Amino acid sequence: MTDTTLTNKLKLQITSLFWTSMDWLYPPRCCNCDRRGFVLCDECIMEIDPLRGTLCQKCGYPIDGKSRLCEDCSQHTPPYTQMRSWAVHSGPIQKAIHALKYKRNLAMGKILAQPLVDLVIKSKWQIDLVVPVPLSSSRLRTRGYNQAALITSYLAASLDVQHSANCVKRVRDTSTQIEMDVNKRFTNLLDAFYANPATLKKKNILIIDDVITTGATMQNCAKALLEAGAENIYCLSVARAILRHTKHHQGFASNSVLQSL
Ligand SMILES: [Zn+2]
Ligand SMILES: [Zn+2]
16 A cells, blocks of 8 residues: 555545544434434435446446447547446435535545445446546636545545545636537537646546536547646546437537637
8 A cells, every 4th residue: 555545545545534523413314314323324325326237338328239349439439438326316326426526525525435436346346546527717716625635535545545536627618518418518628628738648547527417528538638748537426418309429429629720
């Protein structure tokens, strides 16, 4: 174990101790059912819908039949090696992410990191470095923390892998994406990230986010890391938006925007 991972483990143990004392002083309530004594209770965890069945080998989106890749990945190969998510973005998991992101429920970071640890171990990915999808500096100032970085630090400590929240930065503020359609999201995110080549050369990197919606953020972040010399990029999120009643996950059709650069 390196000195850095040892320091990270120590920091997390202190943080855990702090939150355990806070839970004793002010018992939490389940973010989904309001049950006292839990951040997210066991019954609500059972209601979470993990992504299962046949998944696209590349982007991890649920697909029908015996195909290896989804339609979009067959047409335009994404820049990352593989992308996976734990659960469908709905019900208790949606509430849990909302609580972590907007209600300062920081203890949720540890709970949401655990299933990702299991997924990484199962995937057999060889990871050198774990990085969170960065927030813009103005968003980080307003929120005070990056929710993806919290998940990343617990995940990296459990896997005994280095993590860094500084080697990739969001250089343009792209915080107004919610109202944008898929194509606009991809265009809006072009060159939004900058990765520092000094720390990334030949590394296998795992990018962590709380939710993947169209995949535009992960694709552009992966692109910046590869341009900085990274070897392989793996993408992982707690939740995945399943775009029902639309032509599959049409986000990746917009790869043509990236490829036209
Ligand atoms: Zn509950
Ligand atoms: Zn795919």
